[in-house]
Structures are given as C-alpha cells and as structure tokens.
Amino acid sequence: MSNGPHAKLAELGLELPDVVPPVASYVPAVQSGQHVYVSGQLPIAEGKLLATGKVGAGISAEQAKDLAQRCALNALAAVDSLVGLENVVKVVKLTGFVASAPGFIGQPAVINGASDLFGTVFGEAGRHARSAVGVAELPLDAPVEIELIVEVA
Structure with a gap:
C-alpha cells in the first residue's frame, strides 16, 4: 500500500478532499462495467470556487494549471468514493x-x-488520452473544468 495512490498523494x-456535491442534476461519478466516468469537476475547495474568470485575462496560465490540478484532485475523490483509488488500473481519457x-x-x-x-x-x-479545449464560458464562471474516465479492476 505504501506505493499506492494515497501514498503518492x-x-x-x-x-x-471530500467529494464535491453536484451543482445540477447529475452524480459525481458512475461505474459502467470496468470504467468509471467522472462528471465535470471544477476547482472547488471547501465548498468554494477557488477562482473565477477567463484564462489569459485575469487568470494566468500558471494559476489555471494549479486550478486544473485541483479539478484532478476532485475527480480522484469522486473515483475513490465510488470504487477506491487502489482499484484504478488505468487513467483512460481526460x-x-x-x-x-x-x-x-x-x-x-x-x-x-x-x-x-x-x-x-x-x-x-496514469498516462492517458486527452483533449484540452478552449471555451467561452464554464459553469459558475470557473476558469477550468475536467472530466475523467478510468478503468478499474
């Protein structure tokens, strides 16, 4: 276990963190077969959005990168609460x-x-397929959002 995902974190x-409660009509994560699909995760900590606005105008790329890491932590929390991080075989798609x-x-x-x-x-x-896209707006005026698919044992 000392080399497991919790130890690495x-x-x-x-x-x-605690799983972020949904801001609309959905669940944080769903398992279908050997995959867990994580709903879009915002950079929320302790119930608060960590920043608002656009990247490149008020939010620096470096700050946004840190916010993306927070989104990833929230995604991992959703996976952990559903199936346990130790059961992740592969991060498939981000x-x-x-x-x-x-x-x-x-x-x-x-x-x-x-x-x-x-x-x-x-x-x-943890190496995965990925898309990174620019959008005009995100929910709650968040600068970053991620969604995740993982394969589980």
Missing part, C-alpha cells in the same frame, strides 16, 4: 476545458496540471 503533500480569453492558446499547458498529477499518482497507468 501524501508524498506530494496532497490529500483527497477532457479539459479552459475558459479562454480571446487569443489565449495555452490550453494544453493548463490541463497539464491535471495530467501531471495523474502521471505522478499512477505512474505509467
């Missing part, structure tokens, strides 16, 4: 959305905040 000085100011084209670097965390926590099993 602890080595990083991170701990899983989709990242970045509320982008006109002309901002650094979406991939922002979503690296989430990708890098999954790689560190799960090693080779």
Whole structure:
C-alpha cells in the first residue's frame, strides 16, 4: 500500500478532499462495467470556487494549471468514493476545458496540471488520452473544468 495512490498523494503533500456535491442534476461519478466516468469537476475547495474568470485575462496560465490540478484532485475523490483509488488500473481519457480569453492558446499547458498529477499518482497507468479545449464560458464562471474516465479492476 505504501506505493499506492494515497501514498503518492501524501508524498506530494496532497490529500483527497471530500467529494464535491453536484451543482445540477447529475452524480459525481458512475461505474459502467470496468470504467468509471467522472462528471465535470471544477476547482472547488471547501465548498468554494477557488477562482473565477477567463484564462489569459485575469487568470494566468500558471494559476489555471494549479486550478486544473485541483479539478484532478476532485475527480480522484469522486473515483475513490465510488470504487477506491487502489482499484484504478488505468487513467483512460481526460477532457479539459479552459475558459479562454480571446487569443489565449495555452490550453494544453493548463490541463497539464491535471495530467501531471495523474502521471505522478499512477505512474505509467496514469498516462492517458486527452483533449484540452478552449471555451467561452464554464459553469459558475470557473476558469477550468475536467472530466475523467478510468478503468478499474
């Protein structure tokens, strides 16, 4: 267990938060067969959105990368509450959305905040397919949102 995902998070000085309650009509995560589909996760901590606005206008790319990591922690919390992180076999697909100011084209670097965390926590099993897209608006004026698909044992 000392090499498991919880231990890796602890080595990083991170701990899983409580599962973020849905802000609309959905559940945080659903298992279908050997996959867990995690609903879009915002950078929420202790019930509060950590930032609002557009990346490239008020929110720096570096700040947004940190917010993407928070989204990833929230996604991991949803997976853990449903099936346990120790049952994750593979991070399959990450989709990242970045509320982008006109002309901002650094979406991939922002979503690296989430990708890098999954790689560190799960090693080779954390390498995944990914999309990183810029959007005009996100729920609650969040700068970043991610959704996740993992394979479980």
